[in-house]
Amino acid sequence: MRHRFIxxxxxxxxxxSCGRRGHFRTGKAAKDNDKQISLIRDLERTSGYLxxxxxxxxxxxxxxxxxxxxxxxxxxxxxxxIPYTDATGKSYFYVGFWTRVINGTHKTLEFKVNFPAxxxxxxxxxxxxxxxxxxxxTMTVDKLRLYNYGLTKMKSFVDTNWNNASTLQKNIxxxxxxxxxxxxxxxxxxxxxxxxxxLKKDQLFYRITMGSxxxxxxxxxxxxxxxxxDD
Numbered sequence: 001m002r003h004r005f006i007x008x009x010x011x012x013x014x015x016x017s018c019g020r021r022g023h024f025r026t027g028k029a030a031k032d033n034d035k036q037i038s039l040i041r042d043l044e045r046t047s048g049y050l051x052x053x054x055x056x057x058x059x060x061x062x063x064x065x066x067x068x069x070x071x072x073x074x075x076x077x078x079x080x081x082i083p084y085t086d087a088t089g090k091s092y093f094y095v096g097f098w099t100r101v102i103n104g105t106h107k108t109l110e111f112k113v114n115f116p117a118x119x120x121x122x123x124x125x126x127x128x129x130x131x132x133x134x135x136x137x138t139m140t141v142d143k144l145r146l147y148n149y150g151l152t153k154m155k156s157f158v159d160t161n162w163n164n165a166s167t168l169q170k171n172i173x174x175x176x177x178x179x180x181x182x183x184x185x186x187x188x189x190x191x192x193x194x195x196x197x198x199l200k201k202d203q204l205f206y207r208i209t210m211g212s213x214x215x216x217x218x219x220x221x222x223x224x225x226x227x228x229x230d231d
Contacts, residue, residue: 011127057104058199066109066223067102070196071149078154080147084185086162093190095210096148098139099197100179103172105225111178112222113197113204115127115166119187122213128188132206132218133158134166139179158185171226186210199223 053072057065066207073095078084084092103109115132122128135151171176181215186194197220198205204221 007086017114018191053194054196056198064106065104066199067100067104068197069100069102070197071098071194073097073195074148076190078148078158082155083157084155087159088214090187092185092187094154094183094185095195096151096154096181096183097192097195098179098181099147100177101170101172101197102177103174106174108174108226109172110226111168111170111172111204111221112223113168113180113206115182115206115218115220117163117165120216122186122189122210122216125188128186128213130184130189130208130210130216131162133161133183133185134168135181135183137181139181141179149181151183154170158183168221168231182206184208184210189213 051071052069054070055067056069057067059065074097075095076083078092078094084094086092101109101111113134115134117131119129119131122130133155135157137151139149148154154217167178170180172178182195182197184193189210193208193210195206195208198207198217202222202224203219204223206218206220207215208218209215
């Protein structure tokens with residue numbers, strides 16, 4: 001009888017101990033899950049509101065949308081406290097942006113953007129102008145809070161590509177997206193800036209305003225839908 005009593009106590013102790021450990025693991029897993037959900041919601045909140053200037057959905061011929069989101073600017077300087085200066089000693093005002101393209105259609109979307117090597121004249125003073133670039137770095141939502149949205153080594157990139165056209169060609173599958181950077185360097189211009197890719201029918205335009213200068217709208221590319229088997 002005594003042995004049975006001892007065994008019963010040991011069994012109850014073991015069950016209670018396991019129950020407490022199991023409850024601890026469940027609580028930790030729940031906290032980890034809550035943390036992951038919080039991070040996801042935070043990324044959605046920051047990408048959806050804090051850094052986004054425009055959010056436009058364009059209806060395609062199929063009745064489904066292509067969404068183009070454009071960010072607020074970051075910059076002023078090409079590197080922290082360092083303005084961009086070209087080979088002749090001219091200093092430029094720098095701003096960087098990102099654009100996010102979401103393909104809500106049922107076909108693969110070919111997205112093409114081209115910025116020529118030419119400069120684009122701005123209003124007064126008469127010698128003010130800007131140049132546009134498409135850095136090759138990959139933009140992702142985890143870079144939203146970083147300086148210049150995470151762009152690095154931009155001085156060497158601009159130096160190397162000063163006289164080159166900047167191009168982007170990307171196939172975006174149905175229900176997928178692509179994010180990319182655009183950069184503007186302005187001579188004898190600066191101040192609050194806004195820019196973005198916009199769509200008119202199948203043609204893409206880059207619209208930018210800077211300081212007191214008027215808005216520029218530059219043809220910059222097009223979109224086409226690829227048939228099955230064209231990828």
